[in-house]
Amino acid sequence: MNHKRYAGIDQHPGAMDPTANIIRDAWVFGIIPETETCAGWTVQQLDALYDKVTAAWEPYGHLISNLPPALRERHARIYEAAIAAARAAGWDPQLDETD
Template sequence: MRNRSTDTYVGIHNDLHGGMTAIGTIIKDAWVFGLIPEDETCEGWKLADVQMLYDKVSAAWAPYGHLVSRLPPELREKHTRIYDAAIARAQAAGWVPGQDMDSDME
């Protein structure tokens, strides 16, 4: 989700259902790999900066075949902690997996 008036990202906590979007996944994965601090929401980032973060996240996943099951234990535990918390927040706010669509994707 983006702020169409400025072409900047609204931040993971302001994104659809607390970041249960493609950009939110990039940010959560960046937290997992330590590419950005876990308190970085990316609010106000230009979309080009999000794309550069995506490239870094993709490179970080590559050695593991982009599969959580192939992560070493410490990264798998961090992934589980980050994603479980995000899912719980989103569900508490009414998110139902697969039921909602990001309006930018329509």
């Protein structure tokens, strides 16, 4: 059994990785409150969150453009802040892990 615990999205302010994006999407859909950083969560808890987020996206075909206006606006606000923080931390979306 894996006993690793997630440090929390707030511990990686520039993170644009899959785990951080799942947490942000959970905020968008109201699955967890925007104050929830998931600090201390297990892999199993994060996997369960992934499943809930995936189910929440299904009615919209996993496309931002299909979200109703309120969700689209929340998505834009959350992701614009995340991208700004990531860029401030040195993230360059043009680079891959070998750069």
